[in-house]
Amino acid sequence: MLTPEYLKNLPENIIRIMQQLEDDIIADIARRISGNLKLTATAEYQIEMLTRMGYDIEEIKKELAERIDIASDELENILKEASYLSYENDQELYKKGGKDLPPLDDNLQMKRFIEATIQQTKGQFKNFTNTTGFVDNGKFKLLDNFYRDTLDYAVFQIGSGAFDYNTVLRQAVKKLGDSGLRTIDYKSGRSYHIESATRMSIMTAISQITGYMSLANAQMLGQDLMEITAHAGARPSHAVWQGQIVSLSGRRGYLSLSDIGYGEPDGFKGVNCRHDWYPFFEGISEPAYTKEQLENIDPPPFEFEGRFYTFYEANQKQRQIERAIRKTKRELIAYEAAELKDDFTATSIKLRRQRELYRDFSRAANLREKLERTGVYGYNKNISSKSVWVERKEREYLQKQLPYVINGEKGFIPTNTKFEITKIIAGGNSGKKLRNADNLAKKYGGNPQDWIKKVGKIESSKYIFDVHWYELNGIQYEAKLKYRREKK
16 A cells, blocks of 8 residues: 555656656757757758758667667666555555455565566556657657657758748747657557656556456455545546545445546546555444544635636646746757757746746635746756846836835835836845745745845835845745835
C-alpha cells in the first residue's frame, strides 16, 4: 500500500529529467534553424545546408537517446523502491490483523512480476526515442521529419521574397514552444506531451505492481475486505467510493470490484489514479474516515472572477495555468536561442501576466503556489533574469490595487500605476539579508534565496507615495504603503 501523497510525488524526479531534455532540444533546434536559415543566400550554401541538416538530425537524436537512457535507469530505481516500500507496508498492516506476510525475497513469483513490469516500462520509455516529435499545424511529426519540414518551408518562404528573415524564423521556432516535445501512441494515433506520457507510464507501472501485489497478498492470506485510501480533490467519479470498504468476493453490504471500476482505465488503479487499498479486519480495524469526514474532505466552493469552483475544479484550473506558464517559458527558451529579441520581450510581458493570474487564483482557492510545477528546466536563471529585466524595462508598475487609510481618509493606488524609482532593500544583490525569506518561501513557494524586498516611489499630482513589497520572479507580494507626503 502506498499513500496518495507518496504516489503524487513519485514521478517528479524523472519528470524533471524529461523537462530538461525537452527544453535542451527546443533550444538546440531553435539555434540550428536560426543558423541554417543564414545559409540560404546562394545555391552553394543551400547544398551545404542540406548536408548540415542530416548531421543536425543525427546529433539531436543521439542526445535524445542518451538522455532517455539516463531517465530509464532512474525509472528502474524509483519503481523498485516503491514496490519494496508497498510490500513492506503490507507486511506491517497484515501483522496488525494477526497475519504474517513472508518477506519479498522469499516470494519469487512476486519478484518476477515486479521485475517483468519494470523491464516492460523501461522498454516503453526507451521507445520514446523512436516516437518523439512535435505537432505542426495539428499534425504530429517525428523529430527528424519536423526539423526537415520546418527548415524546408522556412527556406522556401525566404526564397519567395514574401516574408522577411525574422518573420520566417519567428514562425518556425514558435512551433517548438507551442507544441513542446511530444510522443505518439501509434495504436490510438494520439500524441502526448512528454511530461504527461512520462507521468502516465510511471503511474501505470506502479498501479500494475501494487494492484497485483495487493490481490496476490490478500489471496495468499485469505483476506477479503480492503479499505481504499482517500484524498482531497479526487475526481468526482472516484470521490463516490474513496475511503470505503471493498469486498474482493463481492459480499453484500460492501462495495464490489465492479463498483469501483477495478480494471477499467478510468476506475480504481486506472490512469493517473492515486488511490490504493489495504486490508481491513472485521472486529479489529476502524475505518480511517467517517461518512461525514468523507463528505467534507474537500474545502467549500469559492468564487473567482464571477465563477464558482469546487476544490477538484480549482486544482484542474491551477494545473491549466501551470501548463500555460510552462508553454510560455518554452517559447522564451526558443526565442532566446534564436536571438529574436523583440519576441522575447513581448513574451516576457505575457509571462508576467500569467504569473499574476496564477498568484491571484491560487490565493483565492487557498492552494499552495506550486512554483516547481511552473518551472521549465531549460528556463534557467540567466533566461529568467533576462525575461524579468526586459519586462521591467518596458514598465515598472504596481501589479495590484493598493488600498490605504491615512488619518481616517480612505484611498487607493490603482493597478498598473507606474513607479518613478524602485530599489532592492533586502535580499538579492542589496547586501542585506531578507530575514523572513524562509517564511515567504513556505507561504508562497520558490527558493528563499530568490526572494527580495523592494521599495518604490509613486507620484500623483498631489502626493508622493513610498510603497514596500516582497518579490519573487517579478511578481509582487504583500505590497504596503509605508508613508505618503504632500508634494511641495
